[in-house]
Amino acid sequence: MTCYLPPIDKPDAIYNIQILRFDPEKDRYPHWESYQVPFVRTMTVIEALEYLWDQGEYIAFRSNCREFTCGSCAMEINGKPALACDTLLEDGMRIEPLSRFPVIKDLVVDTSTVPERFKALKLWPECKHREPATKDSPPLPAAKSAIEHYRETYSRCIECYSCLDACPQSDSDESPYFGPLYMLQLARVMEHPLDEKDRVAQAAEAGISHCINCYECANVCPMNLSPATIVNELRSKTIRRLDLLFGRRRKEVG
Amino acid sequence: MNKRVIETKKLDCEVLVVGGGAAACMAAISAKEQGADVLLVDKGQMGKSGCSPNAHGGMALYHKDPRDGWRVHTEDTLMSGGFLNDQELVRIMTQESRRFVALLERFGCLFDRDEDGTYSVRRFGGHAYARSVFSGDETGHEMMIGLKKEMLRLGVSYMDETMATRIITADGRAVGAACLHIPTGELYYIRAGAVILATACAAGIWPSASERQRGDGFSLALQAGAELVDMEFTQYHPTHAWWPFGVRGSVSEGFRSEGGYLLNSEGERFMERYDPEKKELATRDKVSVCIYKEIRAGRGAAHGGIYASVAHLPSKYVEERLRVIFRKYMSYGYDIRKEPIEVRPRPHYSNGGVKTNTKCQTRIPGLYAAGAVTGGVHGANRLGSNALVDILVFGDIAGREAALEVAAHRKKPPFNESMFGEEVDRISGLMARRPDDPITTPPLRRKHIEMMDKYMGVLRTEEGMRIMQEEVARAKEKDLPRLIVKNQSKVYNYELRDALEMFFRIDVEEMAITAALMRTESRGGHYREDYPVRNDKEWLKNIIFRKKNGELLFELRDVAMPIVKLSDLPEYANSDSPWH
Ligand SMILES: Cc1cc2nc3c(=O)[nH]c(=O)nc-3n(C[C@H](O)[C@H](O)[C@H](O)COP(=O)(O)OP(=O)(O)OC[C@H]3O[C@@H](n4cnc5c(N)ncnc54)[C@H](O)[C@@H]3O)c2cc1C
Numbered sequence A: 001m002t003c004y005l006p007p008i009d010k011p012d013a014i015y016n017i018q019i020l021r022f023d024p025e026k027d028r029y030p031h032w033e034s035y036q037v038p039f040v041r042t043m044t045v046i047e048a049l050e051y052l053w054d055q056g057e058y059i060a061f062r063s064n065c066r067e068f069t070c071g072s073c074a075m076e077i078n079g080k081p082a083l084a085c086d087t088l089l090e091d092g093m094r095i096e097p098l099s100r101f102p103v104i105k106d107l108v109v110d111t112s113t114v115p116e117r118f119k120a121l122k123l124w125p126e127c128k129h130r131e132p133a134t135k136d137s138p139p140l141p142a143a144k145s146a147i148e149h150y151r152e153t154y155s156r157c158i159e160c161y162s163c164l165d166a167c168p169q170s171d172s173d174e175s176p177y178f179g180p181l182y183m184l185q186l187a188r189v190m191e192h193p194l195d196e197k198d199r200v201a202q203a204a205e206a207g208i209s210h211c212i213n214c215y216e217c218a219n220v221c222p223m224n225l226s227p228a229t230i231v232n233e234l235r236s237k238t239i240r241r242l243d244l245l246f247g248r249r250r251k252e253v254g
Numbered sequence B: 001m002n003k004r005v006i007e008t009k010k011l012d013c014e015v016l017v018v019g020g021g022a023a024a025c026m027a028a029i030s031a032k033e034q035g036a037d038v039l040l041v042d043k044g045q046m047g048k049s050g051c052s053p054n055a056h057g058g059m060a061l062y063h064k065d066p067r068d069g070w071r072v073h074t075e076d077t078l079m080s081g082g083f084l085n086d087q088e089l090v091r092i093m094t095q096e097s098r099r100f101v102a103l104l105e106r107f108g109c110l111f112d113r114d115e116d117g118t119y120s121v122r123r124f125g126g127h128a129y130a131r132s133v134f135s136g137d138e139t140g141h142e143m144m145i146g147l148k149k150e151m152l153r154l155g156v157s158y159m160d161e162t163m164a165t166r167i168i169t170a171d172g173r174a175v176g177a178a179c180l181h182i183p184t185g186e187l188y189y190i191r192a193g194a195v196i197l198a199t200a201c202a203a204g205i206w207p208s209a210s211e212r213q214r215g216d217g218f219s220l221a222l223q224a225g226a227e228l229v230d231m232e233f234t235q236y237h238p239t240h241a242w243w244p245f246g247v248r249g250s251v252s253e254g255f256r257s258e259g260g261y262l263l264n265s266e267g268e269r270f271m272e273r274y275d276p277e278k279k280e281l282a283t284r285d286k287v288s289v290c291i292y293k294e295i296r297a298g299r300g301a302a303h304g305g306i307y308a309s310v311a312h313l314p315s316k317y318v319e320e321r322l323r324v325i326f327r328k329y330m331s332y333g334y335d336i337r338k339e340p341i342e343v344r345p346r347p348h349y350s351n352g353g354v355k356t357n358t359k360c361q362t363r364i365p366g367l368y369a370a371g372a373v374t375g376g377v378h379g380a381n382r383l384g385s386n387a388l389v390d391i392l393v394f395g396d397i398a399g400r401e402a403a404l405e406v407a408a409h410r411k412k413p414p415f416n417e418s419m420f421g422e423e424v425d426r427i428s429g430l431m432a433r434r435p436d437d438p439i440t441t442p443p444l445r446r447k448h449i450e451m452m453d454k455y456m457g458v459l460r461t462e463e464g465m466r467i468m469q470e471e472v473a474r475a476k477e478k479d480l481p482r483l484i485v486k487n488q489s490k491v492y493n494y495e496l497r498d499a500l501e502m503f504f505r506i507d508v509e510e511m512a513i514t515a516a517l518m519r520t521e522s523r524g525g526h527y528r529e530d531y532p533v534r535n536d537k538e539w540l541k542n543i544i545f546r547k548k549n550g551e552l553l554f555e556l557r558d559v560a561m562p563i564v565k566l567s568d569l570p571e572y573a574n575s576d577s578p579w580h
């Protein structure tokens, strides 16, 4: 959503940026357009886009928190996925939508398959019997260090989809490999004290063996997480599972 | 008259939830648990929008200290709220809240533990004890992960990027809403047995830390005929990032509760002078006014804010305990372990809002409200980390009560075609009109944001507020009718969305100013330089608005004190300080 920027009276410089625009009602193909924006020290890409909105140039893009906690604003900046609110503006920047997903308009892409897959993978603590939560429910058994590890390793993921965009083995929803985001989410829920589902089998089903260990996902993660490391750990678990090796896979991934 | 340039569609559900933050998700989950057919519409993307994912600090729901309990928590909340709170709502919040930490963990969240496996708790300003459960510096994020997964698990239907533009009523009952689907530009008539508003507050009508809160829900409720309360009280987050430039958003209260200092240009820890006991941990409003006074006295920082520093704390501690803030500044090349940053108070929250009863019902049958969009729980000033508790507890109640009401009625409400038709015409007209002297939204919005900051900001005076009042009246009469939307696109027409928000904003500004001018005293989030003290004799009253036949009506109602009397807290009662 647009936000209020203090007026930029004395910019440090004027920058030229290129934005890949696409209007489904008018254009057959996306095309590059150049824009001039004033730059003030520590200004980010999102402020440049908001500045353009304020000038009446309504380029479509998603954003919300502007402090890298919601994961709405990932786009390709100079060819690499990054959060617009977490990337300092530079002269000559080229900004385009994530290429992993179909473009709807300008920088907005259709990510609706992500929650569908989350649902298919049942990424919540799956257990046969869930005790109702009451005032007197004791905290779930979890050690301080385990929770810190869990938070730093998995839970910080803001679902911005940068890792999916960067992954060469998962370039669309047709790919046999679901992609790093889903592996991280499987590993996350596996750590939850209530979860009883066979997440290792799910990872195998979702094509974890296709990962080529290129670490692109870890390179682009704005939260400094390493999905690649998680994939490796999870994969070593799938390898140790004979039932998965000999193809006695379950029909559905869910 | 106007050609209808927008397409329309119809949808049906039993409980319609408007919003996509924690209050909305909680309401949708609890209505679904009751068996209702629920639909959630969110202007942004469910789970990613609103303020909920970026609440850093914590949720005050775990009375861990044996001396602590709901009553102490209630007293803290009331003293902060200037006793204007609806005490029954506060009681419910403080009594019911504890269960929610266990509930969220069942949804898939995990919160920080101490060595003994119990929940770790933080103490926030204004709280007598440490009672806020947290997940590092990203509590709201953790909470939203769980809520989102639970939404998926239960299979609750939701529509992203769908903005409610009007509550549809029939025979005095809420029977659905008109909602603009931003991806296609279609206007949906969503018919529902009950509507729950969970659209958060209006802090974004100021240059705010919570820009995305545009007050839509306040205006929607007002137009529908519901009551709004305490609209003059704006909560300032005292430490909103000010410099370096690109960093916007608030520097969480954790910054101060973990031991950060506020310093003026002379390097003085000035809060020691204003509040020797609590210092930086005084309530937010007090800190805000103190900072503004320092800035006005010429002791502000280099770029017009005030310095905030954690340079005296161990590096490792800062990295760990203030991770989000630390990292945020680092990404701009600023090392908060070494350099102070500049902060400035910015609106963060509207303490007031839609008036609800203990079942989250508004004055209009079938219309419920929960979360930051409501008023009453927090009175004149919300305590830090009480918001996440409020939204969970009342989100849950709203969902359940709405589902029960729908189940009891069973009969589908009629379609109010004429009211929906009016809304179609209004939006079509806004798109199509081409007056001789048009204006667009961005300059008008900018002007209003700046004026609200100047005249309805932290330090208020009669004179300044009159200027703002005139501007609102002028804009309503002169500007709104000639506001145009240049972009005729149907797909992601953000210009249309912004223009519609402009109409909401004017309603909210009008209520806020009218109430602020009326209240000739200072209390909580309303500080008047011409009436700088609290006046309990005349002003233990709530100002309540509602709209009838297009006219804004107000009413003064004495505060009821069924649980804690003013005299129960003599130290507070005997002071005339606006803040506790
Ligand atoms: C930076 C920051 C830090 C905070 N830290 C804390 C903290 O530590 N502890 C604490 O207790 N509180 C904190 N708060 C306050 C707390 O986060 C909010 O009060 C709370 O999250 C509000 O929740 P909500 O569900 O009512 O609204 P939100 O989460 O703001 O959601 C509102 C929703 O309504 C939607 N919406 C708005 N208008 C419309 C419309 N017309 N149609 C459809 N949908 C609409 C929005 O898209 C959004 O999804 C913080 C707030 C901020 C901004």
Ligand code: FES
Binding pocket: A062, A063, A064, A065, A066, A067, A068, A069, A070, A071, A072, A073, A074, A083, A084, A085, A086
């Ligand atoms: S806007 Fe939320 S991550 Fe960038």
